[in-house]
Amino acid sequence: MGYKLAIVGLGGMGGWHYENVTKRIDDIEVIGAYDIREEVHPHIKELGLKCYSSLEELVNDKEVDIVTIATPNDVHKDIAITCMRHGKNVVCEKPVTMNAQELEEIIEVQKETGKLFSVHQNRRWDKDYVIIKKIVEENIIGKPCMIENRVQGSRQAMHGWRAYKINGGGMLLDWGVHLVDQLLCMIDASVVDVYSDLHSIYSEEVDDNLKVMLKFANGVSALIEVATNCFINQSRWHVIGEEGTAVISDWSCNGQIVKLNTEEKMEWADAIVYTEAGPTRTMAPRPSETTINLPLPEVTSDWTDYYKNIVGVLDGKEKLIVKPEECLRAMKVIDAIFESHAKKASVSCNI
Ligand code: NAD
Helix, strand or coil: CCEEEEEECCCHHHHHHHHHHHHHCCCEEEEEEECCCHHHHHHHHHCCCEECCCHHHHHCCCCCCEEEECCCHHHHHHHHHHHHHCCCEEEECCCCCCCHHHHHHHHHHHHHHCCCEEECCHHHHCHHHHHHHHHHHCCECECEEEEEEEEECCCCCCCHHHHCHHHCCCCHHHHHHHHHHHHHHHCCCCEEEEEEEEECCCCCCCCCEEEEEEEECCCCEEEEEEECCCCCCCCCEEEEECCEEEEECCCCCCEEEEEECCCCCCCCCCCCEEECCEEECCCCCCCHHHEEEECCCCCCCCCHHHHHHHHHHHCCCCCCCCCHHHHHHHHHHHHHHHHHHHHCCCEECCC
16 A cells, blocks of 8 residues: 555545545555544544544654545635644645635745645536536637536525634535635636625525626636525536536536527528517527537546545656645635625635
């Protein structure tokens, strides 16, 4: 077995890393874990892992090559810096930090120590995202104009530390970070304008429902929407391009593409839709011969490539996929989103 990994924070996501690395990554062995809650320690022992009694004990274990940090967000920075200073490579959960400034501190230590530092932006491997990225990159519906990237639920679920500002709770630092990261990886232009609308519908102190508009220097606009109080879902992705529209409706990637049929040069008969209060020509449906329906493109995507890349980088054979500098860009956008919310106005930027 190539590399030995220890986990800091064996809660929901730490448990997920344990299970998935153990079952699916050949070259990494999970050997231990540290959790600040002593009640988790018997579980760590049951899994057959070394149960560290402190972070200090973990980072002084010479056997450990990689540390995966899966604690609440407010302690990511200090743990990451301690680990790298003790010679460990680090995989950190998202959001990597509470803001861009904290990540800059981490990057300084990463450069000083030369250790690997990456962020678990696992949603780059979600099939829905990979499909939309392919549609955009291969120009399948022409140049994209408006991209809607949303996740919606109605469970009003802001449990535990996620309900507290001090821990980095709230949906912007949760799903919001994933959706920003996806858009930055897909659109090859800087973000020049940010407008946000964050709501706390049922939470005392953090955002639980949000909409954000990003404008990119190449003219593309993107809407990010995260809802935990939405009882009728809209589509997961909705992309309007100059020559067509692409939709992914749900997590199962049901959806379609409708494109202009450029072969069909027909004269259209006028069509008018009447409501009781008036007519509209603009919103009348197109004749079906003037469009073509396409299935979504086939893609392959495998989350295990995330940790396989970590192994490849440590072996000196690959370049890091999720780079700290990319995450810094995302955190700068997150900072601008909070700023726009505080100012109740859009924020001009060049990120
Ligand atoms: P959780 O509350 O289930 O687990 C956190 C664990 O960390 C707990 O067991 C807690 O006791 C422990 N902990 C807290 N402070 C600690 C410290 N100082 N040192 C050691 N252990 C400490 O939370 P979660 O849902 O597992 O979230 C953890 C992290 O994973 C967060 O950063 C979250 O944003 C991220 N996350 C990522 C994804 C993803 O898909 N990438 C999904 C869920 C959560």
